[in-house]
Amino acid sequence: MDETLALRAALGCYVAALGGQRWQRVAAAALAAALALHTLALGLRWQAHGHGPFTTMHEILSSNLWSLALVLAVSAALLRELRAAAVLAAPVLAVLGLWLLLADARPGHFPPTYATPLLYLHTLVGKLFLGLLLVAVALGLVPAARRTGLGRRVFVRAADDARLDELSHRFAAAAFVFETLMLIVGAVWAQDAWGRYWAWDPLESWAFATWLALAATLHARATFRPAPARHGLWLAGVFVIAFLTFFGVPFISTSPHKGAV
Amino acid sequence: MKRAVVIALAAHFGSLRTTLALFALLGAVVLLRPALWPLSLVIGALALNLAAALVVHPALRLKLPLLVSHLALLALVVLVAIGRLTALDGRFELTQGVPFDGTLIDRDAGLLHVDRLQSLVFQHHGFEIDYAPGRKRGATRNGVTWQGDDGQPRSAVIGDHHPLLLQGHRFYTSPNKGFAPLLRWVPERGEPQLGAVHLPSFPAQELQQSRAWLLPDGREAWVMLHIDDKLIDPMAETRFTMPQQFRLVVRIGEQRAELTPGQSLAVSGGSLVFEELRTWMGYRVAYDPSLPWLLAAALLAALALGVHYVQKFSGAARPAPQHLRGARIG
Numbered sequence: 016m017d018e019t020l021a022l023r024a025a026l027g028c029y030v031a032a033l034g035g036q037r038w039q040r041v042a043a044a045a046l047a048a049a050l051a052l053h054t055l056a057l058g059l060r061w062q063a064h065g066h067g068p069f070t071t072m073h074e075i076l077s078s079n080l081w082s083l084a085l086v087l088a089v090s091a092a093l094l095r096e097l098r099a100a101a102v103l104a105a106p107v108l109a110v111l112g113l114w115l116l117l118a119d120a121r122p123g124h125f126p127p128t129y130a131t132p133l134l135y136l137h138t139l140v141g142k143l144f145l146g147l148l149l150v151a152v153a154l155g156l157v158p159a160a161r162r163t164g165l166g167r168r169v170f171v172r173a174a175d176d177a178r179l180d181e182l183s184h185r186f187a188a189a190a191f192v193f194e195t196l197m198l199i200v201g202a203v204w205a206q207d208a209w210g211r212y213w214a215w216d217p218l219e220s221w222a223f224a225t226w227l228a229l230a231a232t233l234h235a236r237a238t239f240r241p242a243p244a245r246h247g248l249w250l251a252g253v254f255v256i257a258f259l260t261f262f263g264v265p266f267i268s269t270s271p272h273k274g275a276v
Numbered sequence: 277m278k279r280a281v282v283i284a285l286a287a288h289f290g291s292l293r294t295t296l297a298l299f300a301l302l303g304a305v306v307l308l309r310p311a312l313w314p315l316s317l318v319i320g321a322l323a324l325n326l327a328a329a330l331v332v333h334p335a336l337r338l339k340l341p342l343l344v345s346h347l348a349l350l351a352l353v354v355l356v357a358i359g360r361l362t363a364l365d366g367r368f369e370l371t372q373g374v375p376f377d378g379t380l381i382d383r384d385a386g387l388l389h390v391d392r393l394q395s396l397v398f399q400h401h402g403f404e405i406d407y408a409p410g411r412k413r414g415a416t417r418n419g420v421t422w423q424g425d426d427g428q429p430r431s432a433v434i435g436d437h438h439p440l441l442l443q444g445h446r447f448y449t450s451p452n453k454g455f456a457p458l459l460r461w462v463p464e465r466g467e468p469q470l471g472a473v474h475l476p477s478f479p480a481q482e483l484q485q486s487r488a489w490l491l492p493d494g495r496e497a498w499v500m501l502h503i504d505d506k507l508i509d510p511m512a513e514t515r516f517t518m519p520q521q522f523r524l525v526v527r528i529g530e531q532r533a534e535l536t537p538g539q540s541l542a543v544s545g546g547s548l549v550f551e552e553l554r555t556w557m558g559y560r561v562a563y564d565p566s567l568p569w570l571l572a573a574a575l576l577a578a579l580a581l582g583v584h585y586v587q588k589f590s591g592a593a594r595p596a597p598q599h600l601r602g603a604r605i606g
Contacts, residue, residue, distance in 0.1 A: 124412035127436040188585045195578040203571065207437035210448045210562040211365065212570070215310035224303050231299040238292040 018059040019120070022077065025052035026112050029084065033105045039098055046088050053081045063122075069134060070123030073115065079142065079261065080111040086146025087153070096182055097154060099173040104153040107258070114262075128208035137204055140196040145257060147190035148229070152254045155183035155247030162244060180243035184236060187250055191229050198226060221260040228253045283332070290328030298322045316357075323353045341584035348577035355573055359566030361386040364445075366393075366561045371456045371472040372554040375399050380561070393561070396442045398422035400557050403435070403453065405516040407508050411479060418449050418557055445563045452558030453516075454478040454485075455501055457524050461491055463546035473499055474556045478516075479508045491528070493545055500525040501553075502534070524550045 028049030032042045057078060061067050068074035087104055091097045158176040160166030173179065201222070202212040213219060232249045235241070241249070288294070302318045326346055330336055337343055366383035370376055378394035385391070398420050406414030416435035422442065424430045432440060439446040456472040463469075473489045486500035504521035508514050523534040526541050526548060533541040535550040 124408055124410070127406075127413065127415045130415065131437055185585075185589050188589070192578060192582045192585065195574075195581065199571070199574045199578060202574070204437075206562075206567065207439070210439070210446060210560045212567070215306070220306050220310055224306050227299050227303045227306070231296055231303075234292050234295055234299070238296065 018056050018063065021052050021056035021059060022115075025049045025056055026116070028052060029080075029108060029112055033102070033109070043088075043091075046084065050081070050085055050088060053077075053084070057081060064125075066125040066129070067135075067138075069129060069138065070125055071119065071121070073118035073120045074123065075265075076111050076115040076118055076262070078138075079145065080108060080115060082142035083111070083146050083149055084108060086143065087150060090147075090150045090186075094182065096174040096179060097150060099170060100153045100157045100179065102153075102169070103156045103160065104149050107149060107254075111262075128204075131204065131207065133200055133204040133207070137197060137200040140193045140200060141261075144190050144193035144197050145261060147186050147193060148250070148254055148257060151183045151186035151190060152247070152250050154179050154186065155243070155250045157247070158243035159245075159247045176243040180246055183243075183247060183250060184233075187229065187253075188233060191226075191233060194226050194229060198222060218260070218264050221256070221264045225253070225257045225260045228256050286328045287332045290325060290330075290332045292329075294325050295322070295329070298325055319353055323350055326350055339584060339587075341580045341587060345577050345580035345584060348573045348580060351573040352570065352577065355566045355570045359386075359564045359570065361388045362390075362566070363564040364389050364391070364393075364561065365563075367450070367558065368561065369452070369474050369556050369558050370400055371458075371474070371556050372400055372402050374472065389563070392443065393445070396422075396445055398440060398442065398447070402518075402555055403449070403516070403557055405453070407514050407516070409511055409513060411508055411510050413451060416449050420447075439562075444565060445561055448560045448562065450558040450560055451480075452477045454481075454556055455519075456554045456556040457499060457501065458551040458554055459489065459497075459499070460549040460551050461546060462540075462549060463492070470551070472554065472556070475499075475501055477558070482508075486525075491546075491548070495528060497548060498527040518553065518555070522553065524553075526550070 026049075028045045032045035032049055057068055060074070060077075068078040083104070087097075087101055087108075091101050157166075157170050157173050157179050161170055161176070174182075201219075205214070205219075206212040232246075232253055235249065236246055298318060298321055302315075302322065305314045305318050326349065330343070330346065336346065364383065364385045366380035366385075368376070368380045375397050376393075376399070378391075378396070380393070399422070401419040401421065403416060403418040405416045408414055417433050418435050419431065419433050420440055421429060421431045422440075434440045434447070435449045439448045441447075454477045455475045457475070458470065458472050461469045461471070469492055471489065473487050475485045475487055478485065485503070486498065489497045489499060491497055502523045502525055503519045504523075505519045507517060507519055523536055525534050526532070528541065528543045528548065531541060531543050533539075535541060537550055537552045540547045540549040
């Protein structure tokens with residue numbers, strides 16, 4: 016099967032999963048099909064180019080769409096409360112999917128500094144961080160959404176605000192641990208690749224700012240004990256910074272962080 | 277009275293509100309001006325805030341994993357400071373076959389750094405660098421030799437994320453590398469002198485392969501490497517190789533000559549011999565004795581935090597005493 020065809024079929028299934036929210040089994044089946052097809056597309060690309068999806072915007076969007084959907088699907092399978100809330104993660108997946116369709120699909124150069132197991136570890140913990148944070152945001156935004164008429168109707172069967180807030184906090188805490196690990200592995204890799212573990216290049220600065228923002232949110236929850244709706248909005252703010260760090264900074268900055276020369 | 281004021285001040289400074297204010301300040305510094313002094317001031321203030329919090333918030337001390345995690349963060353700050361004070365970051369270029377003598381082109385060393393570079397002798401023996409179409413640099417393989425602590429000769433192939441490790445110093449290859457014509461100045465009177473001209477980086481500055489070289493008598497010799505081969509085809513997968521067809525254009529004053537290895541240009545006062553063509557490699561040397569401790573402290577902080585959350589969310593955490601129930605930490 017052709018990689019492009021598999022990817023487009025996967026994107027179609029993602030759309031079906033979003034559209035089928037009223038029928039949760041249909042949505043779950045569509046999401047499973049989307050993930051299977053997307054895995055196939057990524058595997059075919061990996062086989063064709065001899066390296067994983069780590070180098071171009073197309074590859075990074077594709078692999079992150081896949082990992083976010085996977086973390087969301089696994090979390091929803093394990094956590095009943097997330098199934099109704101998952102729709103709030105849909106805009107993020109939709110943005111990535113649309114952006115992916117517009118991104119240049121030509122292969123990129125695999126820099127020599129990427130030939131290390133640290134690449135896979137850094138990517139793994141980074142994807143877990145972003146995926147868990149997205150789940151936290153989806154759960155945490157339900158109380159805020161319920162303040163609107165539409166939100167009250169859509170989330171009528173979702174868990175109560177206190178429960179969603181607690182779950183959201185748990186996922187945010189897990190995301191924080193993985194983000195910390197991502198920074199540590201990244202620093203080890205930077206030391207090996209460039210002879211310094213931290214140099215405040217734009218991506219490092221934004222990654223640290225994301226870590227600080229999440230640390231501040233976790234501390235602020237303990238300090239101010241915000242209402243669930245407000246806590247959810249704080250987490251959404253952190254996700255915006257994380258999104259900019261992952262998909263904005265590496266591609267608008269000319270810093271050496273990408274490794275390619 | 278005095279003690280009460282101190283405790284009140286410590287409680288105020290060690291509060292989570294202060295932590296949040298300092299987080300905001302640190303975020304602003306990181307995104308706007310991540311320079312040494314602003315960062316040091318804010319991170320130092322955060323370390324004091326954490327130290328004060330550990331004193332005034334018993335709840336923070338009762339949760340062992342959380343305590344360990346925060347202590348590891350404090351250790352991290354101290355270790356970074358020690359590292360900055362003792363570290364060395366330098367750059368140098370080395371001609372193929374010439375021992376490193378400790379001379380750096382630029383260096384950034386901490387106040388307490390003790391320079392031992394002159395005892396770290398190694399030589400490089402040429403390199404291979406792969407290029408993908410578009411002249412995209414691939415793997416670098418640089419052969420080096422040195423003498424081990426036991427006096428035995430050692431060799432290794434370094435490059436990219438495989439540095440040469442000598443007494444805690446890490447020597448990394450850099451993207452800067454090029455050709456180095458080896459020249460011998462033979463004066464009419466006195467001893468001949470050998471030197472290498474490091475031509476600009478190749479292939480980055482392929483069309484500017486020239487450089488001026490000062491002769492021992494103060495005159496300037498201008499040399500340019502003219503390569504007849506197409507060394508790195510931009511359209512194909514290729515490898516950095518030594519040219520087979522080349523000439524060295526030498527100009528001293530009004531005299532000009534095109535030399536191949538072994539040929540010389542005679543001028544008043546002596547002659548300049550083009551001995552052979554070698555390569556040079558640019559290196560980065562990094563020394564930071566705190567690195568393994570930094571990694572250990574960072575991992576400890578992350579793992580202890582993970583354990584704290586697992587305990588907290590699984591309900592395994594020991595309940596705080598009644599008088600501390602109001603203080604939620606983490």
